[in-house]
Every structure is written in structure tokens, then in C-alpha cells.
Amino acid sequence: ALTASLQVARDYVRAHPHHSAMIIGSDIARYGLATAGEVTQGAGAISMLIKENPAIIALEDGHTSHSENINDFWRPNNLATAVVDGHYSRDVYLDFFKSTFKPFLAEKQLQVSDFAGICYHLPYTKMGYKAHKIAIEGQDDETVKRLSDNFQLSAKYSRQVGNIYTASLYMSVLSLLENGNLEAGDRIGFFSYGSGAMAEFFSGKVVAGYQKRLRPALHARMLKERIRLGVGQYEDIFTEGLEALPENVEFTSDANHGTWYLAGQEGYVRQYKQK
Numbered sequence: 001a002l003t004a005s006l007q008v009a010r011d012y013v014r015a016h017p018h019h020s021a022m023i024i025g026s027d028i029a030r031y032g033l034a035t036a037g038e039v040t041q042g043a044g045a046i047s048m049l050i051k052e053n054p055a056i057i058a059l060e061d062g063h064t065s066h067s068e069n070i071n072d073f074w075r076p077n078n079l080a081t082a083v084v085d086g087h088y089s090r091d092v093y094l095d096f097f098k099s100t101f102k103p104f105l106a107e108k109q110l111q112v113s114d115f116a117g118i119c120y121h122l123p124y125t126k127m128g129y130k131a132h133k134i135a136i137e138g139q140d141d142e143t144v145k146r147l148s149d150n151f152q153l154s155a156k157y158s159r160q161v162g163n164i165y166t167a168s169l170y171m172s173v174l175s176l177l178e179n180g181n182l183e184a185g186d187r188i189g190f191f192s193y194g195s196g197a198m199a200e201f202f203s204g205k206v207v208a209g210y211q212k213r214l215r216p217a218l219h220a221r222m223l224k225e226r227i228r229l230g231v232g233q234y235e236d237i238f239t240e241g242l243e244a245l246p247e248n249v250e251f252t253s254d255a256n257h258g259t260w261y262l263a264g265q266e267g268y269v270r271q272y273k274q275k
Contacts, residue, residue: 001025002046002166003192003200009050010059017052024048027165029123032081033235040124042162046170056177056210057188062108063202066099068092073195080242089195090127096199097131097191104189104201112136113143115203116186117150119172121193122158123165128172129155131191153179160223166194177206178216184208225256245270 002025009021026045031037072089075082097120105111118135120128132151136144157175164171169192176188186206193199229237245265253261253275263273 001194002170003190003194006048006050006059007063009048013050013052021050022047023050025167025170027167029163029165030081030238030241031084033238035081036086037082037084040163042164044161044164044167044171046164046167046174048170054207055213056207057173057204058207059202059204060108060187062104063200064100064104064107065198065200066096067198070195070197072197084195090130092195092197093121093127093193093199094130094134096193096197097134097201100199100201101135101189101191104203108203110203112139112147114187115147115189116182116206117154117176117180118147118189118191119154119169119176120151120191121169122155122172123163123168125155125158128158150176150180157219169193174214174219177210178214178219182206182210184210227254 002023005023005025009023012021013019024045024047028043029037029041031041070092071085072092073082073084112135118132120131122128129151132147136147139147154172154176156179157171158168161171169190173188173190176182182188184206185208187203188206189201189203191199191201247268248264248266250264250271251262253259253263253273255261255275257275260272260274263271265271
């Protein structure tokens with residue numbers, strides 16, 4: 001969904017070059033307790049500002065896409081948690097990567113060696129690594145090392161946050177930008193995937209001075225300020241979160257000062273407050 005929003009925003013800015021667009025991708029990956037997908041859970045959001053003259057990454061023209069009617073993952077209407085066929089979903093993900101990556105190279109007349117890094121949708125890092133191995137197969141040692149090193153850097157935030165669905169790819173991009181050592185003009189590949197299923201591959205080039213727009217210290221602090229829970233605490237909170245939000249009950253927050261939090265629901269409207 002966030003990739004679709006990015007494309008719409010890009011086309012809007014092309015048609016209205018003096019305008020800007022902000023898009024936000026936010027999600028919660030929640031599976032049942034004691035299920036295979038439980039360890040991949042995560043929650044988070046990514047926002048992007050799309051402008052005529054980008055300050056971080058300039059998207060290149062063209063993309064390749066592939067879509068099929070695939071039941072690898074979904075959340076039934078009567079469930080609050082997702083259902084996934086893990087092995088099947090992995091195989092579909094890899095098939096869709098092959099169906100978009102190689103055609104993109106052919107269409108744009110590019111080589112794998114033309115990329116400084118390739119970022120992937122990362123529901124969990126091992127799935128992205130399997131696609132990465134397909135990408136580097138048969139490449140020279142220098143290309144393999146560069147792309148492999150940058151894959152590990154792009155997966156750093158994913159290992160700390162988990163799966164955030166629609167924003168996962170773009171958290172990988174942010175992780176590479178903030179933890180890597182890219183230079184102006186370096187090309188980054190984007191592999192976007194959504195179960196159901198849809199995949200796209202496109203690319204962009206790093207803009208000179210991009211480091212000035214990044215906030216690695218802020219993100220490091222956000223991750224450090226999280227509260228570690230015991231298994232029992234986590235399971236209690238998880239179970240409570242599956243229940244319908246009660247009416248006219250005010251919640252408190254143990255977050256840091258200045259943090260916005262869900263304070264309750266009144267008249268079926270969620271109430272938010274800043275601590």
C-alpha cells in the first residue's frame with residue numbers, strides 16, 4: 001500500500017511540480033500466541049515527503065510489476081490475527097522477486113553491478129536474504145561483497161523492530177541510509193511485495209547531502225527507550241489487545257514525556273493525548 005501511495009504521490013508532484021505530498025505507511029503485524037509467525041511480529045510507521053527536487057533519494061523512471069491471485073497470507077474478517085502459510089508465502093515471494101528483478105534489469109539495460117544496494121520487503125530478514133542470494137548469483141566478488149554488506153545494513157532496523165508490513169521495505173531503505181556509507185549517485189534497488197499477491201521493482205539514486213536529512217541519533221534513542229517485557233507481561237498485553245476497545249474508559253501511558261498515546265474511546269471515537 002505504501003508503494004502504491006508513493007507512485008500516486010510521485011505522479012501528483014510531476015503534474016503539480018510546485019506542490020509536495022506526504023505519505024505515511026503504518027501497520028501492526030500480529031499473529032496468534034504460540035504460532036510460527038509470532039516471532040516475526042512488529043509495529044511501526046514510515047513517512048515520506050515527495051517533492052520535485054528530492055533531498056535524499058531521486059526515484060528513477062520505470063518499474064516492473066507482477067501480480068497473481070495468491071492465498072499465502074490474509075486476515076479473515078472474524079479474526080484479529082493474521083493467517084499465513086509460511087513456506088508457501090516464502091516461495092511466492094521469491095518467485096515474484098524473480099519475475100520483477102530480471103525483467104527490470106532487461107528493461108532498463110542495467111547490470112546487477114550497477115547497484116550499490118538492493119532493499120527488500122522484510123517480513124523477516126531471512127526471507128529477504130533468500131532473495132538477495134538470487135540477486136547476487138554469478139556476480140563478481142566485488143559486487144557480491146558490496147551488495148551483501150549493504151543487505152546486512154539494510155536489515156539492521158528490521159532485526160530490532162520486526163515486521164511492519166507495508167512500511168517494511170522503506171524501513172530497510174532508511175536502515176541502509178543511516179547505517180551505510182553511500183555516496184551521491186549510488187543506485188538503490190527497491191523490491192516491494194504484498195501478499196495476495198503483488199510485487200514491484202524500481203530504483204532510485206542517492207542525492208548529494210542526503211545525510212543532513214537523516215536522524216540516526218533520534219531513531220537510536222527511540223529504540224533504546226522501549227520497555228522490555230517478560231513473556232507473561234507480553235502475553236497479557238497481547239491478549240488484552242485483541243478485545244474490543246471499551247467505551248468511556250481513560251487509559252494512561254508509561255511512555256516518555258511528550259509522547260502521544262491512545263487515551264481511550266468516547267462515542268466510538270478514539271481519543272489521543274500527549275503525555
